[in-house]
Amino acid sequence: MGRKKVNFKSAPAMTIPEYGALMKEKGIRWGLHTLCEFLQPDNNSDVAPVPNDSLSIMQRTVITKQLSPQDTVITVADRAYFNEFGGWEGNHTNVLKIGKELIEYNGITETKPYTFLNVKRGFHGTTRGSFGLGTTIVKLQPNCYHGFAPDMNLQEVYADFYGKWLVDGGMDYIDFDGLESCIYQGHGQYSFKRFFGKLFESYKRNGGKYLRVMGSAVGEGSWHYMSVCNVGGGDHMFSPVNNKWGIEGKDMRYVFESSYLPATFGIINLDSEWTMYDAENLQAKSIGWDATYMLGLSERAVENCSEKNAIFKAYRTWENLRSEIDFSKTLKEKLKDLNYKFHLEQTGKKHLSYTPYVKTVSEMNLIPQKESCTS
Secondary structure, eight states: OOSOEEOOSSSOOEEHHHHHHHHHHTTOOOEEEEETTOBOOSTTOSSOOOOSTTBOEEEEEEBSSOBOTTOOOOEESOOTTTTSOOSSTTOOOOEEEETTEEEEOOOBOSSSSEEBSSOBSSGGGOOOOOBOTTOEEEEEOBOTTSOBOBOHHHHHHHHHHHHHHHHHTTOOEEEEETGGGGGTTSOTHHHHHHHHHHHHHHHHHTTOOOOEEEESOOOTTGGGTOSEEOOOBGGGTEETTTTEEOHHHHHHHHHHTTSSSOEEEEEEEOOTTOOHHHHHHHHHHHHHTTEEEEEEOOHHHHHTOTTHHHHHHHHHHHHHHHHHOOOOHHHHHHHHOTTEEEEEEEEETTEEEEEEEEOOTTOOSOEEOSOOEEO
8 A cells, every 4th residue: 555656747646545645634535446356467457366276266177187387288077168268258268277377278179088279378477387187277267357356265355455455545435346256256145245244344443434335236235335336437328528328328227217226327537628518517417317427537637628627616516506405306307408518606605506508419519598596
């Protein structure tokens, strides 16, 4: 934690605890977005795979002949499931583990002696080993990015680490992308229960008070652990600029209307080309749909945005409105209207008015309409 830096072009780098202290000083809550339990095979990953016995596996068998470090012909007693690609479609990952060595392969023969095809020994920088007849060899459970997943024991180590890391960094929320990694162990909802139980226990033990959790998986019982579900993002969900739903967003609206969790627009990144009205439209539509979202901010996008000051001022105005009134069903229906973007003015502590701006396909300029509402 102390070695990780938050880097800026316009300011000195800070450690994560230093940055967390600054956020607290400024009254800003912040947290972590992470690929839940993913172990990634690259040098830039925070969590690189070590081939130990706590990686989740898909299948196991034994080798049927002695294996030297130079051998690339590996025969096994059983071929069941070894011919299937692991990972998501188009993202295939087939990796074996024997001892402390990882081996990549692509397929297995259909007849005895069952022999792995296209073998690459010493995969991911591991050391080629010597193994005797009958040594166990396993196929690792991959995630969707060519990496691996922990088993139930290592999963609890993850949860304990997250709890401590969040407190050390002054964070009070975490967003778990890739939350489906909790099902790779084959224990269903019990796996989620164990993971989140350990996370909350660790967070409290290390001095945390209340942890807000977001995650990417909608499943039975998710509302026991998560405040909101944060899945997808960008124009695939909803475009505040074009005022259009993406294909994933259309599907997710109906999913969330049938669950205890609020709807979500996922992760939407502020673009340097945004206008104030684009940012306000995101706020207005999220209120209309009772949706949450995570706003992605980069130093480059913010500093290159000509309307950044107006955008952040508008965000504060909309947040004040959220905290001051209960939105009626009629008002929410107005804010949902894809023919309009809305500009909000605050005229006093308890007095706000909004004005809709219409935008048609043929008109690129925002045209004000004479309509307002006060609370």
